[in-house]
Amino acid sequence: MSWQLASFLIVGLVLAIGWLAYERTRPSARMAAVVAIMAALAALGRDAFAALPDVKPITAMTLVVGYALGPLPGFTVGALGMLVSNFMLGQGPYTPWQMAAWGMVGLGGAVLGRLSRRRLGRVPLALACAASALAAKEVMNVYTWTLGASHTPAAFLAVAGQAVSYDVTDTVASFLFGLAFAPELARVLARMRVRMTVTWVPAAAEPQPGDALSGGTARRSLGAACSLLLVAAAATLALGGQRASGARAPMSREVAFLAGAQNADGGFGGARGQSSSELYSGWAAIGLAAAGRDPLTVRRGGHSVLDALRGEAASLQGAGDLERTILALHACGVSVHSLPGGDPISRLMHFRAGDGSFGHLSNLTAFAVFALRAAGYSSSNPTVRGAASWLRRQQNADGGFGFGGRGGGSDVDDTAAVLQALVDAGARGPAIGRASAFLVRSQNPDGGYPQQAGGESNAQSTAWAIQGLIAARRDPRTVTREGGRSPLAFLATLLGPDGSVRYSRTGSQTPVWVTAQALTALAGKPLPIAPVRGHVAATVTARAAPAAVARRRAVAPRSRPRGGAVAAGTAPRAGQRVNRLARSIGALLGSVLAPMLR
Structure with missing residues (x-):
């Protein structure tokens, strides 16, 4: 050869x-x-x-x-x-x-x-x-x-x-x-x-009409049905018949999922077992704080997410990395100026252009407003006002905003981010209403939001939309299309058995990132997320969203509270007690009646 x-x-x-x-x-x-x-x-x-x-x-x-x-x-x-x-x-x-x-x-x-x-x-x-x-x-x-x-x-x-x-x-x-x-x-x-990246999970086989249920299954099914009826009746009495289209149980499962996904270095990857990354670690800290869990109390191998953020400081390259890390440091309750490699706020200022924008991009400029407000800059600060003024000029004819500047296609994520930034900067006027109207029009019939109009609904775009609506003083539970679900109710349909939130109905990529971002929306807290005070995790439910709206209506726009935790009131506590009682009674009724109906 x-x-x-x-x-x-x-x-x-x-x-x-x-x-x-x-x-x-x-x-x-x-x-x-x-x-x-x-x-x-x-x-x-x-x-x-x-x-x-x-x-x-x-x-x-x-x-x-x-x-x-x-x-x-x-x-x-x-x-x-x-x-x-x-x-x-x-x-x-x-x-x-x-x-x-x-x-x-x-x-x-x-x-x-x-x-x-x-x-x-x-x-x-x-x-x-x-x-x-x-x-x-x-x-x-x-x-x-x-x-x-x-x-x-x-x-x-x-x-x-x-x-x-x-x-x-x-x-x-x-x-x-x-x-x-x-x-x-x-x-x-x-x-x-x-x-x-899409991970396909086989659906559980559904029972066929002719399949017989075992005695235990029949008792559990009948018990669950009785429990459901009693819980529904109790909720109606406790809440005065108010419709709760987006109400959910406390977010302990989502928080537990994030805690279980933490790596030995204190950081987080896109999913359990993946290497830590500043992107995912930052969002995990923000999500935990939004849910009322102090990120510093979530530790693995003696390390917290703050250790990981500081260890990953050398990997920060652009304005987006700096802005996200500043928000994460703020959520951890530590100084946003203390980071190896130099003050991140000073480094962020190097990306500020003469027209007031950061990198001439709406996305980076909106996150710069979040970062500056987290660092203690007031809404009247010239840098914050300049960024807000530039953002207003980037609004498209349809009321939305794109990743870049005016003239690019509008999308839900960036419109919601800019909307929050404008409110954080104390902006008023028609730009807020037009952006809010764009979000309402972009909702899909299933209650969720796509990144681009006409696309498939996903958890992250829906979370952005919820935060934007709350920033604009809109109750997300009342935002529905053709009498369908609210965006909060759509998020509830994506909750997995392990506590993670799926990206969409067909994909489950980066569950750590998606779950963390969903927590900010379920907690009803626009950016920037404030740190948990006193290391006491408040019980937060999806009812925090309308509560946050009501709280924002009671104050002047320039003194808007910045994501304080909402404590559970008397009615939710009473509802939980009734819930436990109803489950016990339902299980008993199921055990008694199931043999008669076999």
Whole structure:
């Protein structure tokens, strides 16, 4: 067998294994679409720089895809990018080698992401792009070496020496491309990954009409039915017949789920068992505080979430990371100025533009208002007022706001965030009403909210909408469409048996993040979330939402309370006692009557 044939068989085997592995994972249609788009962009990027030999962005793009999305997407983007780009640049026997080499760049990016927990900064990522380009070029040198008559180490060194100028050019170019866009692309892809990861859980089998119930099952079913009737009657008497479309039991299950998901370093990952991340740790602290649980009292291995936040301070890169961490520190009840690496408020101010915005983005500017208010800045502070003034000018014709500026598509999440920020900044006028009306119009018939109009309802967008409505002094329990559920009642349908809140009816990705954010809405508390005072966790129910609305109506807008816990009143306590009594009576009636009805 010749060297050329043997080498081609090896390369073909590598490509076959990579694609077979990718197909066996059965990626979702949305993830496959993202991979296809990134492969197309990588190919176009390579073709666009055809006039500059060895100056190509494909290495940096492939490495970042692997770094952010994982090994199989990274491998596929690298291999397909080379294959497709060669339709313009020219196909040849080198194409499979290029596909394998840049596919391995994607694999290397995935390994780098796992080892670094995706916390690398701009320069380390750029250096990784340069190293990957050099490694891929050496693979191509091996290809050239296989074509020669001599296959000795000296012959390989001769081939590598002749290509050194091209290799250095590609290495330097890849470093510069990585320096230019690697962190930003990694963040965008990471957001896509967490949004589109879906975990399918088989539904429990439903009993068929002809199935017989066992005696224990019949007693429990009849007992539950009796309990339900008695509880409903007791609730009607205790609450004066008031309809509670979004009322729920205390949020102890959700809080217990978050506490159980804590890692040994005190931080939180997207799900139980996943590595801690500043993103998830920050939201977990905010959610716990909203539910009335002091985040500092939730510990694992002697560490609290505050330890994790301080340990992850070095990974903070942009304004969004700083803003979220400031809100988490505030929720923990500690100074927002104390963080390794410098005062986060001072670092955040470096992102303030001359027009009053932060990064010229509505999302970052709204969170900057939350962070500044958490740091003690008053609503009359010039920086806060300037940010609010810029935000008002970004409102779209439909009353909503987008992630960027005016003219971009409006979405529920950013509209609700800006609405809260405007109220936090003491803003008044038609902008508040128009944004609130946009949220009301965006509700789906199932009671929930999509991120974009017409999309599937999800827990996080629904939580944002609830907070925005409360900020605008709207009772979320009264917001329904065609007599359907309220957004609070929709959230209740996503509560899982383990206490987590599912992202949607078809997806359960990042349950820690989703549950934490849902807690802020169920507690009826707009951002920023105030710390728990006295380390006493108040009993908080979904009734806190209308209570918060009533409390806000009783004060001037500029002195709005900032998320104080709502203690359970006499009626809820009485209702709980009646609830326990009704369950006992229902169980007794079920045990007595079930034998008669079998």
